[in-house]
Every structure is written in structure tokens, then in C-alpha cells.
Amino acid sequence: MNQSQQDIVLTPIGRVFSCWPEKFGIPKQPGLVMEATATVEFFPPYDREEMFRGLEDFSHIWVVFLFHDTVSEGWKPTVRPPRLGGQKRVGVFASRSPHRPNHLGMSVVRLVRVVVANGSVKLELAGVDLLDGTPVVDIKPYIPYAESLPNASCGFTMEAIPEVAVSFTTAAERFLAEYQQRTGRNLRELVYQTLISDPRPASQRSIGREYGALFWNVNVRWRVVDQGFEVFDSEEVTVK
Ligand code: SAM
Numbered sequence: 001m002n003q004s005q006q007d008i009v010l011t012p013i014g015r016v017f018s019c020w021p022e023k024f025g026i027p028k029q030p031g032l033v034m035e036a037t038a039t040v041e042f043f044p045p046y047d048r049e050e051m052f053r054g055l056e057d058f059s060h061i062w063v064v065f066l067f068h069d070t071v072s073e074g075w076k077p078t079v080r081p082p083r084l085g086g087q088k089r090v091g092v093f094a095s096r097s098p099h100r101p102n103h104l105g106m107s108v109v110r111l112v113r114v115v116v117a118n119g120s121v122k123l124e125l126a127g128v129d130l131l132d133g134t135p136v137v138d139i140k141p142y143i144p145y146a147e148s149l150p151n152a153s154c155g156f157t158m159e160a161i162p163e164v165a166v167s168f169t170t171a172a173e174r175f176l177a178e179y180q181q182r183t184g185r186n187l188r189e190l191v192y193q194t195l196i197s198d199p200r201p202a203s204q205r206s207i208g209r210e211y212g213a214l215f216w217n218v219n220v221r222w223r224v225v226d227q228g229f230e231v232f233d234s235e236e237v238t239v240k
Contacts, residue, residue, distance in 0.1 A: 012135035013046035025213030030107040035190040047120040060142035067098035086202035165228030
């Protein structure tokens with residue numbers, strides 16, 4: 001075995017604390033749900049202030065991470081991207097599937113703030129597509145002069161994501177307003193932005209069908225109606 005084929009050991013440098021305790025509902029890419037927020041906390045010795053010096057001058061960063069929740073499921077040579085209706089297969093390397101060799105993910109997200117407290121550092125992020133608990137293996141600034149490529153072709157991801165109309169029952173509105181007053185979290189906007197891009201699996205799209213997803217510690221339920229989705233129930237739960 002030559003040197004480039006030897007196993008590599010990666011050490012997590014930090015952990016994501018995000019609004020997404022479970023995978024269902026998480027947007028398929030960053031930047032789709034700007035109300036989706038997270039912090040990254042760093043483990044010693046990667047939490048030293050000097051390691052982040054200058055990062056606050058960048059509006060966006062790359063978070064390189066491990067798809068830790070799919071490691072035990074292994075990887076697949078071909079996958080069925082939701083953008084193709086879950087019908088057509090493409091090669092795993094032509095996709096952003098978590099079921100990939102090495103299970104590494106990369107998301108460009110808004111850097112809201114670099115917080116330094118008691119000698120350690122936290123990053124506050126917005127527009128994330130990251131499960132709570134995600135191990136972070138690297139952080140890099142996003143540099144538009146090299147990485148913004150507006151004329152790039154983008155295969156099966158080219159078509160705009162169709163938007164679904166979202167409404168809320170009076171009871172749901174009341175709960176979400178009270179929750180915001182109590183916690184400061186704009187859960188209504190988070191739910192709205194998440195549902196308009198339709199988190200349902202392609203195979204489950206019948207009228208009347210009900211869904212639920214966790215946003216922070218709230219189980220939000222919605223159903224399919226003629227005009228789109230209606231959010232009808234929300235309940236605070238204990239999240240593991
Ligand atoms: N932007 C990243 C990329 O391109 O590498 C992630 C794209 S991937 C299609 C996004 C999905 O990964 C989310 O919708 C969520 O279901 C899943 N996901 C996010 N964090 C994860 C984690 N730590 N472990 C497993 N799956 C995760």
C-alpha cells in the first residue's frame with residue numbers, strides 16, 4: 001500500500017448545536033432556510049482565540065463536518081437525489097448524499113458572530129443544514145473571488161425548487177407567538193421557510209397526509225391541504 005492509500009485519522013475540532021434535533025425537515029443545502037441557526041463550540045486545543053483571528057471579517061464560512069448520523073449506514077455507489085423525485089439514480093460523487101465514502105460534508109453558511117468568552121470561542125451561524133451534534137473537522141473562510149461561479153453548470157440541481165404555500169391555524173399561530181415571546185426564537189419563520197421548500201420524501205405526497213418534525217424542542221405538525229401545507233399543531237417535547 002502506498003502512502004496515499006493509508007487510512008487517515010480525523011480529529012473533531014468542535015460540535016454543532018443546531019435547531020435540528022432530527023434529520024427530517026433539515027434543508028437539503030445551506031442558505032435555503034436562513035432562520036435555521038446553530039453555534040459551533042470548539043474542543044481544546046482548537047478553541048484558542050488566536051486560531052480564529054481575522055475570521056470575524058468574513059460574512060460566510062465553510063463548515064467541513066462528518067455526517068455522523070449516517071456512518072453506521074455505510075455508503076452507496078449510486079443514490080437517488082430528492083431533486084430527481086427519488087426515482088433516478090446518479091453516482092454518489094455526482095451528489096451531496098450523506099451516504100458517501102468517508103461521510104464528509106461541507107456547508108457554506110452565514111457567520112453571524114464570533115463569540116469569545118472565558119478564553120474559548122463559539123461561532124454563531126445562520127442558514128445551516130446541519131443536524132444537532134454534528135462533529136466539525138474544519139472551518140475555512142468563504143472567498144467569493146475564487147468560489148462564486150455564477151456561470152457554472154449544475155446538472156440535475158439546475159431547476160428552481162418549487163415552492164409550496166404554507167398556512168397556519170389560529171391555534172398554531174397562538175402557540176408560535178407565545179413561544180417567541182418566551183424564548184426569543186422566531187419559530188414561525190423557521191417553520192415557514194422550511195416548509196415552503198417541501199421537506200417531504202417524493203414517495204409521500206397524498207392530500208390529507210400529516211407530518212411532524214422537530215424544530216428546537218418543538219414538535220411541529222402539518223398536513224397537506226388543497227392549497228399546500230397547513231400547520232395545525234405544535235408541542236414542546238423533551239429532546240434527547
Ligand atoms: N451541504 C452539505 C454538503 O453538501 O456536503 C450537506 C448536504 S446533505 C444533502 C444535507 C442533508 O444531510 C440534510 O438535509 C440532513 O438530512 C443531512 N444531515 C445533516 N447533518 C447530518 C449529520 N451530522 N449526519 C447525517 N446526516 C446529516
